[in-house]
Amino acid sequence: MKLLAFGVLIGLTSAPIPTPAAAETTAELYQQGIHAFERAQFQKAIRIWRPIADNGHREAQFNLGAMYDNGKGTKKNPTEASKWYRWAADQGHVIAQYSLGNLYLAGRRVHQDTEQAIKWYRKAGEQGHTDAQFNLGEIYKDGTRVKRDYIKAFQWLSLAALRKHNAGVIHKNFVEAFMSPEDVKIAQKLAVDVLKKYKKK
Numbered sequence: 001m002k003l004l005a006f007g008v009l010i011g012l013t014s015a016p017i018p019t020p021a022a023a024e025t026t027a028e029l030y031q032q033g034i035h036a037f038e039r040a041q042f043q044k045a046i047r048i049w050r051p052i053a054d055n056g057h058r059e060a061q062f063n064l065g066a067m068y069d070n071g072k073g074t075k076k077n078p079t080e081a082s083k084w085y086r087w088a089a090d091q092g093h094v095i096a097q098y099s100l101g102n103l104y105l106a107g108r109r110v111h112q113d114t115e116q117a118i119k120w121y122r123k124a125g126e127q128g129h130t131d132a133q134f135n136l137g138e139i140y141k142d143g144t145r146v147k148r149d150y151i152k153a154f155q156w157l158s159l160a161a162l163r164k165h166n167a168g169v170i171h172k173n174f175v176e177a178f179m180s181p182e183d184v185k186i187a188q189k190l191a192v193d194v195l196k197k198y199k200k201k
């Protein structure tokens with residue numbers, strides 16, 4: 001299962017902040033954390049990000065999750081990593097949602113839970129995250145963790161394929177060989193419904 005590389009942190013989206021002055025301060029602090037991270041001053045970055053993460057800044061929350069997940073500036077801490085990922089994911093942070101899906105699917109850092117993995121992959125997939133879409137398709141295609149469902153597998157693999165995911169293209173074609181034309185139409189409609197959701201965002 002493909003996992004996200006650690007270095008892909010960072011954008012400058014934040015949760016709503018009450019006043020313009022507070023927003024400016026939060027943005028400045030976040031950038032200070034970025035600068036510390038870029039200079040490999042990981043402990044400093046954690047110290048800077050934690051207060052704004054506590055106040056709901058989802059990018060800082062995700063970054064802290066990644067720091068604790070990968071042991072940057074701190075010892076690896078599964079509990080802290082999962083906590084910060086979840087807080088960011090609950091605010092719609094797509095990479096945090098995907099990361100939680102990975103944790104739950106593999107039982108890495110948290111108890112293995114396929115239903116939770118599906119939940120978070122779906123949330124990320126509905127926002128257009130290609131690897132989350134592919135992973136969902138694989139879960140339904142393989143049928144080892146949940147009941148095999150070629151319609152759902154095709155639905156998610158076709159979305160990944162649409163975004164030029166090479167394995168998604170190959171596996172979508174594989175699944176299609178086991179489906180009736182009627183089932184393919186159903187799966188295509190489900191995929192279009194998801195596509196409409198994230199194209200509106």
